[in-house]
Each structure stands twice: as structure tokens, then as C-alpha cells.
Amino acid sequence: MGVDALLPGDEPGLDAYRAHIRELEARLEESEETLAAIRRGDFDAVVVEGPNHERLVYTLENADLPYRALIEQMQEGAFTLALDGTLLYCNRRLAEMLGEPQERLTGRALRNFVHADVDLGRLIRHAMDGPVREEIALRAAAGSESATFLSLSRFACQGDQPLLCGILTDLTEQRRNMQALAEAHAKLQSESAERERVEEALRQSQKLEAVGQLTGGVAHDFNNLLTVIKSSTDLLKRPDLPEERRRRYVEAISDTVDRAAKLTGQLLAFARRQALRPEVFEVGASLRAVAEMLDSVTGARISVLAEIPATPCYIRADLSQFETALINMAVNARDAMGGEGTLTLKLSGDRPMPAIRGHAGSRSTFAAVSLSDTGIGIPSDVLPRIFEPFFTTKDIGKGTGLGLSQVFGFAKQSGGDVDVSSSPGHGTTFTLYLPQAEYAPDMSVTPRSEESGLDGASLCVLVVEDNIEVGRFATQILEDLGHKTVWATNAEEALVEIERIPFRFDAVFSDVVMPGMGGIALARELQRRLPDLPVVLTSGYSHVLAQEGVHGFDLIQKPYSVDQLSQTLRKVVGKSRAGARRRR
16 A cells, blocks of 8 residues: 555555655656656657646756756856867857857857967867866957856767867956955055054164163263262362271262162163072072061061961072062062051962963963052053163152162063052052972082181182273282282183193183173183183173073172172182092
8 A cells, every 4th residue: 555545544654655665766767767758859748747637748948948047047158069169059148258149159169269379179178088177268259358267078978979068167257356355465565564664663762762761860870979989089189188088988989889880780680681690599488588677677667477388489590689679679669658558478389470461471380479568559550661760650869760670670581570460549569470499409518618728828810801991900909919810801812821831820710791702601611621720700791691691600790899809719719629629
């Protein structure tokens, strides 16, 4: 029983469905055979009984009508082609592309409408073996040419002759759009280059403004210092000057030089060009010591609290610069609180560094040292500028504007950063992020006996200094201390002196920045040739030291005192001799 014969409410079985499917397949096959017979011309027409028992007459024309309508509405040129290149059929769009009426194109050769460089015969031959896709130039009846894309393939056979069908896609609009896109891209690149030029000019202007501000601040502060030095030296020239006043002026010069050295140190710290002496130390102990010192100097009305975990936390940084950074932040906090409030120092270890001021953060382990105050806070328009050198909101004479710039430079040069959060009327918090060390420092200390044996001993020192005045002054200091000196004005000359009598020198005292071979390269070479010969470096500034450190050599920062030079030389020579004795 078929599915159509079932009564309402009956449930068809599997066999009924299978029978119904076979019936539908048979009808479909019969319909396809009938349509193929019409196309072959076996019948002029086919009469079919419709669903309402009406008679439907199908001819070749109305049987293919839906397909013809579809092809006529296409936006590409469609055609059928004989093997000799004759057009057998073309749609309306191809007629528009060729500029000829549709009815006049049938029977004409397609090669008459393509550029002379196009080998249409080759394309037809290749299309017999497989689809051909190629860009060709099409020439309309009016003589105009346009770029088109041809897709040609074998379609069917008409008797013994195969037919080809093809699609021609007009690329004119596409090329126009591409040209417009290229022009827009070129314009965008031009505008981008102009914007970059304007931005670069703005950056240069801002740099010049910053340099001008920096230069003006340096000139102002150094002129003040030079005024003290100049006045003191003029007064010292008076022959009848009392000894007490003479001592006062000498001390004023010495104090002023120390202030000038501190000023240059702060500038180098901001520029991240200072030579740091990194060491591993327990930051909690250092923070606790600074908190105790601040508690004694900030006054009774400021309460200093220290929140330090019991677990030791080690960092690798310059201890002196770290403590200076803490003091600089504490001084700003004290001034913001007007002498009354609470200053909280807090340590938190094993933390990642967040993104700060648009700079990417880090997932490495950092120690976060924060200082929070209960002061007036920092206005939002001032906050972005607080780390600029010489920028200050304090009254004239109450601040140099270099304290926070030192904090910024020290943090950056140490591989960390400093963050600040503030709300007017609710205080400010500075957080210093510094890379955390994995291991505790080596607490072994050189015995004092290794150096004490050199007290009063005369040393032979090779002085390497290219500046005439500084070299003359350094040798004079050492000779006044009872040492013998040999002065070389460059590293190459120093190596020649070493080669002459290799073991006559007890130490080498060398500048870092010199023409030709620098002081660090000289120290390395001497370390290779004479491992027991100690080398002491000196510099006021060196980008090499700032970027790479002192490479294990002792360093004396310019300007240095007589005591600094004497103690450092005795220390390194004592260590060297003690090490040589142990190796024996």
C-alpha cells in the first residue's frame, strides 16, 4: 500500500515509505528523460496532466525559459562558442559589453571583439582539456577597450561537435575601485607622513623646551654654588685674613663642592646615567632603618609607621641610591602634610609590576616599597609633571625640583619603575618597584687585617688621565700622601709603561672616559695580563658605566676628596696582596 492510499489516522509502515520513494524516483527519471528528449528534438511538445487534471503543454522554448531568464539577468557576459570561435549564443550583458545588439552577435567570430594580442585559438584548445581562466582585453564595436576576465570550459556536444561555454567579467569597475583605493592609500600615507613630521617637530619642540628648562635650572643652581666658591676664594687671597675666617671660607668651599656633586648626581639619576653600585640586600631592614631615621627628624607631629613583613625580602640595587630615593619621597610627603600627619612605609614582596604611565608591566617578581602620606594630595593637572627635573610647586628657595626626578631615574636604571596615586585632600602614595633577588647576599667580609698593614706605606701608582689639570692635581695629591706616581695621558701609553717594568706598580688609578681605549677596556686588559694588579676607576659621568656597571672594579666618583682616594687605594692594594698570599 502506498503512502497516498492511507486513510486519515493510519500510520504508514517502513515498506510504504520505501514504495513511495521508489515511485518518486521513477517519476523524476521519467521527467528528466522527457526534458532531454525535448531538447534533442525527438518531440515537438509533451502534454502532461496537471494536479487538477488539466493539460500542460511543454515545448523546448518554455521548458528552458527559467534558465534563459537567469542567464539574461546575469551581470557577467555569458555565451556559447563553437570550436572555430563563432558565437552561438550570448546574453544581454555580453551584448552591452561588446556594444552590439544581441541578435546581431549570433554567428559572428568572438576574435573580432578581443585584442590582437589575445590568442583565442590557444584558449579554445586548452578549454577542450580543462577549464581556462585568464585575463584578456575586450574591444567593443566602437573601438574602446576594457579589461575582462575570461572563464571558458567545454559544455556539451551538438551532434558530433562539442560546444564551449564562457563567462566574461568586466574588470572596469574593479580597476576603477582599485585605482581609487590606491589613490586613497597614497593620500593616507602622505597624510600619515605629514602627521609624523608634525609630531616629530612637536617632540623636538618639547625636547627643546625640556632642555631649556633643565639648562636654566642647572645654570641657576650652579651659579649660586659658584658664587659661594668665587667669593670664598677672593676672600682667601687677603693677606690679613684671620685664621678662623680662613677656616670658615675653606669649609664653605668644601661644602659647596659637595652640594654641586649632589646636584650633578641627581641630574644623572634622572637621566639614568649614574654609575650604580648594585648589591643584594634585605630591603626590609633598610626600610626599617630609614623609618627610624625619619621618625627622629620629621618632628613629633608626624607619625612614621612601618609595615614590614617578617619574611626577608631581598633586592639587587644600589643601597645608597635606594635610601636617597626613600628620603626624597619622604621629604615631599612631609612638606605635603605641612608638618603634621601620618607617613606610612610599606613593603610587599613577590609582586608583578603593573603597567605604569602607558609602559608595559612585567610578570617578574618585584618588591614594592610604598610611602603614603595624609597630606593635601597632588592636583590631577600637576601629577603628570612631578618627575620632571626642576619642576616644583614649592615656594622659591624651598625645593630644587630634583628629588622625585632622582627617584624616577634610580627606579628606571635599576630595572623597575615608580608609580604614584593621589587624590586632592586625601594624600598621596608613591610605590617604588624594584626587581627582587632570589638569594640572600654573601655576608663574608674582608678582614680588616688585610688593609691595616698598609698604613703609612708608600705605594707606586700609575695615574691614567687625559685631562692635564686633573692629571696634575691627582699626581700632586698622591705625592703629598707619600706615594710615587707615573702619569700616562692615555690607555695606550699606560700599557707601554706597564710593559717596561710590569711589577713596579702597586695600583692603577684611571679615568674612564678617554680618547681611544677607555678606562674599562684598559682595566680588563690589565686584569688579563696582571690579575694581581688592582685597578681603581674614576669618572664624573660615563654612559658605559651607566649601562654596564663597573665590571667588578672599584670606582671613585668625581669630584673625589683626598681621603676617598687614599682609603680606596689602600683598600684595593690590601685586598690584592692578601689574595696573592692566600694563593701561595
